[in-house]
Amino acid sequence: MRFFVNARYLIVPVSSIVTITGVLLGGIYAWLGMTLFGLYTVVDTVTKNIRFRAEKDVNGNSYGVKTFQYLVMYLMLPVFILLQLVLAWRLYQYTSGMPIEAANIGFFNYQLGISGLHLIGATISTALWAGLGIIYGHELSHNKKEGFFVSRLIMALSGASHFTYAHVYNHHLDLGHEDDPATAPRGRNVYWHAWLSHVGQSKFSYDLEKNKFNRQGKSTFSLKNKWILGYLYSLPSIFLFVWSGGLLGVIALIIVWTISNFLLEALNFMGHYGLIRQEGKPVEHRHSWDNDNVFTSWFFIEIGRQGDHHVRGETYFWELDDVGAPNYGIGYFSLFILTLVPFVFRKFVKHLLEDWDNNHATDEERLIAKKFTSIGIES
Numbered sequence: 589m590r591f592f593v594n595a596r597y598l599i600v601p602v603s604s605i606v607t608i609t610g611v612l613l614g615g616i617y618a619w620l621g622m623t624l625f626g627l628y629t630v631v632d633t634v635t636k637n638i639r640f641r642a643e644k645d646v647n648g649n650s651y652g653v654k655t656f657q658y659l660v661m662y663l664m665l666p667v668f669i670l671l672q673l674v675l676a677w678r679l680y681q682y683t684s685g686m687p688i689e690a691a692n693i694g695f696f697n698y699q700l701g702i703s704g705l706h707l708i709g710a711t712i713s714t715a716l717w718a719g720l721g722i723i724y725g726h727e728l729s730h731n732k733k734e735g736f737f738v739s740r741l742i743m744a745l746s747g748a749s750h751f752t753y754a755h756v757y758n759h760h761l762d763l764g765h766e767d768d769p770a771t772a773p774r775g776r777n778v779y780w781h782a783w784l785s786h787v788g789q790s791k792f793s794y795d796l797e798k799n800k801f802n803r804q805g806k807s808t809f810s811l812k813n814k815w816i817l818g819y820l821y822s823l824p825s826i827f828l829f830v831w832s833g834g835l836l837g838v839i840a841l842i843i844v845w846t847i848s849n850f851l852l853e854a855l856n857f858m859g860h861y862g863l864i865r866q867e868g869k870p871v872e873h874r875h876s877w878d879n880d881n882v883f884t885s886w887f888f889i890e891i892g893r894q895g896d897h898h899v900r901g902e903t904y905f906w907e908l909d910d911v912g913a914p915n916y917g918i919g920y921f922s923l924f925i926l927t928l929v930p931f932v933f934r935k936f937v938k939h940l941l942e943d944w945d946n947n948h949a950t951d952e953e954r955l956i957a958k959k960f961t962s963i964g965i966e967s
Contacts, residue, residue: 593643593651593906596886600721601660603628604667607717611674611710614699618678618706621713625720631883632921638882642909652906658735664724665738668745672825672844675714678702679833679840715844718746719851723891726852729755730902740818745825746848749818753796754789759856760901764865764875770856771863774941774957777930782853793818858923859894862941863914866952871898873913874948880910884919892920914944 603624610620643651681701688701702710721742728739729752739752755770762768769788772781797815801808811817829837858877865875879892890897890905895913897903916923916937926933945954 589643589645590651590653594653594656597657597889597906598660599628599887600717600723600889601664601667604664604671604717604721607713608667608670608674610713611671611678612698614678614702615706616709618702619709619713621717622709625716628883628887629921629925632881632887632919635883636881636918636922639880639910640882640885642907650904650907652904654904657904657906658731661724661728661735662738664721665742668718668721668742671714671718672745672828675710675840675844676828676832676837678707678710679829679837680831682707683833683836711840711843712847715847716851718844719848722746722848722852723855723888725751726755726891727889727905741821744818744821746852747819747822747825747845748786748790748849748852749821750790750793750815751852752818753793753814756901757796758789758792760871760898763871763898764860764863765867767867770853771860772857774862775934778854778857778927778933779930781857782850785853785856786849790815854924854927855888855891855920857927858916858920859892861937863944864949864953864956866950866956869950873899873911874944876913878910878913878915879918879920879923880915881919884921888920914940914948916940 603621606624607621610617645651682704686701688699688703691698691700725739725742728735728742731739736752740749743749743751759768759770762771764771766773769785769792772778772785776784794815797813798808801810801813809816811820825841826838829841831837833840858879860876863875863877865871873895876894876898878895879888881892884892890908893908893910893913896908896911897905899911900908926936941957945957949957
């Protein structure tokens with residue numbers, strides 16, 4: 589049981605390595621990352637009614653092994669770096685005009701050089717798994733020691749190092765309130781939310797540092813400014829892609845950053861869409877949507893248990909459990925597909941919001957809900 593509980597959370601690390609291998613092999617294998625995404629969407633859909641509680645022994649102790657799980661999370665940093673390195677390697681081959689031919693190293697056969705079509709597959713595959721792997725940056729942001737710094741580095745690979753501070757000191761404190769950029773109000777679509785949430789969280793991190801330096805009577809523009817420093821952490825990625833592909837490298841990096849950040853903000857969108865919390869009131873389980881079917885739970889290392897996570901923010905992910913929070917009833921992959929078509933998503937979530945208003949919201953929260961509904965935000 590202990591082995592199973594820990595090994596089941598290795599889907600993303602293994603899939604990321606498979607994606608890297610596909611880019612290295614070249615040819616049609618460069619599309620492996622996209623293929624896995626499609627396959628997992630099917631698996632998530634057909635397992636929507638299968639759920640597991642957090643497993644514990646007879647003494648109530650979790651089967652999760654902290655040392656193992658943290659080692660995996662830390663090792664994901666070099667895995668994400670390797671994702672960018674192999675894509676940059678393929679970009680260099682393409683822009684330098686390297687001929688496409690079979691090659692091998694010992695028993696390892698691969699394709700040297702890459703076509704424009706397969707370079708697109710390699711870029712999108714890299715972007716998808718850079719975005720899906722961001723869950724480790726999220727998890728480590730709740731570690732007050734070295735994990736917080738590793739989280740910053742992981743997020744910097746997607747140009748979003750500001751997330752670590754904003755997630756802990758803005759999102760978790762202002763959840764469900766208009767001061768939280770990561771909470772999507774009713775009527776907003778996922779595309780507009782991805783931009784507003786990204787910019788809003790960056791602004792929060794900037795203001796956090798600006799206010800700190802103002803209190804100290806110092807200039808905000810300093811290498812000690814963690815907002816500035818976070819973006820400087822992204823410079824190696826920029827240099828790598830400019831060197832490997834010039835303008836095409838810049839375009840590829842923009843695609844990787846855009847898709848990975850979109851996936852991150854889509855998780856925020858799905859986790860809290862339309863739910864409201866009165867300012868000053870405590871965060872409760874009812875203020876987040878849960879997604880706890882078996883595949884979503886294992887793939888996203890229990891990030892779908894938002895109800896428990898936001899009440900017990902520093903609890904290890906393998907100990908998060910079913911707390912009776914509002915539940916979409918389908919996993920993140922399936923739900924993500926719905927969000928891509930805004931009117932379909934709004935139709936799907938309409939009765940769920942009505943149920944929340946009637947059975948979970950306070951009188952004050954219902955008034956706030958009416959206020960936002962009357963505005964008729966349809967962005």
